[in-house]
Amino acid sequence: MSIADDFKAFLDNVKVDNSNTISLRYGEITSVLNRKFRDTDSKTANSLQVGSYGRWTAIKGISDLDMIYVVPNVKWDTYKDGGQSKLLTDSKDAIKGRYPLTTVRVDRLVVQVLYNDFHIEVMPAFKLADGSYKYPDTANGGAWKITKPQAELDEMRDANERKNRNLRRLCKMVRAWKNKYGVGMGGLLIDTLAYKFMEQTDEFDSKSYLYYDHMCRDFFKFLSEQPKQSEYAALGSKQRVRVKKRFEKKAEKAHELCLDAINAAGQANERQKWREVFGNAYPAPVSQVVEKASDEPTFRQTEEFVEDLFPVDVRYDMRIDCEVTQRGFRPMRLLNILTGHGFLLPQKSLHFFIVDKQELPKDVEIYWKVLNRGKAAERRDMIRGQIIRDEGKWEKHEDTDFRGDHLVECYAVYNGVVVARDEILVPIRVEEP
DSSP states (O other), X not given: OOHHHXXXXXXXXXXXXXXXXXXXXXXXXXXXXXXXXXSOOOSSTTEEEEHHHHHTOOOTTOOEEEEEEEOOGGGHHHHTTTOHHHHHHHHHHHHHHHOXXXXXXXXXXXXXXXXXXXXXEEEEEEEOTTSOEEXXXXXXXXEEEEEOHHHHHHHHHHHHHHTTTHHHHHHHHHHHHHHHHTOOOOHHHHHHHHHHHHHTOOTTTTOOGGGHHHHHHHHHHHHHTOOOOSEEEOTTTXXXXXXXXXXXXXXXXXXXXXXXXXXXXTSTTHHHHHHHHHOTTSOOOOOOOOOOOTTSOOXXXXXXXXXXXXXXXXXXXXXXXXXXXXXXXXXXXXXXXHHHHSSBOSSOEEEEEEEOGGGSOTTOEEEEEEEOOSHHHHHTTOOEEEXXXXXXXXXXXXXXXXXXXXEEEEEEEETTEEEEEEEEEEEEOOOOO
């Protein structure tokens, strides 16, 4: 298969696979609110699918969906004077009547409907003459604010056509990278930066899948060189999109990985190189039967992959760190040791923990994965790699028993979805004499 075929397969693997269920629930919520505010039961009229799903840039595993319900203008007098909370509560009560066993709650700007497999945030709003929407904000006593999602939807559609349908595909591939490396970027920020990249070049305007390796390479270079700024103007609407966490270093690493993958073109490890960029949704290398020597150790392949256990939709930034201790020595951070030696010696105790817990939801569940690599792990049949739930302390203790490049990963799972992840490579060597 060619590189074009591989990228086609990759994009097919990440496409949303529960669109029928999503559409059904959008329709049911719309019908409930139409009965509440209009005495009709239409499942399509007076609502707008917004966010990544509405812009057609979402991928498999999406768990955070958005919709605007258009409240009839004749209801304005009911809510205009301090009625922000009442509008949200009335909408919540109507939806709760349809889903009595589902968690439905008001969260400042929206009504959250928390299904088992995803949740929908419903924003009741009044449509204005210019196509924008006036929506309620219950913070600080309440206010009415303006949003312009239709301008974003229209510009994404038009730009995608101008760019030979490459823009939306790039947005989806960037989401796969974001989910693999736990990059805390919102969907609108990804789409805005992909839009800015495509608008500043015409190199891919007449190209398609065969050139996606170069398109991804150039995009990550563009992303790594972004100036440090706190916000961007969103495509179409020009509304402000906040930058929660810096992404340039991870983008720089992605650019390097793209260069490695391009240099591996035609080689047996080419697909594996691209999987290092985008994860397991990229096609796997063709398996080859390799004759083993009679004295070569056999081992069980016990590694698990979080994508097989939960949907992945990274929305929060999370970082793990490690404290290294050894009897008779003061504790040190792993990064400092690696900076000095480039590796870690055996017979040390490792304490992995999560840094900056405040951003994560309070009732998030933590899982850990410890993967041992190298000949010593294979000889001892100690590959490990199982994904294990944290015992409630948000930490993991390990020992450096044998040589190899070991990997520790941490996952934050909220409502059954991986919403944050991070990893640390632990290279263990025997110091040369």
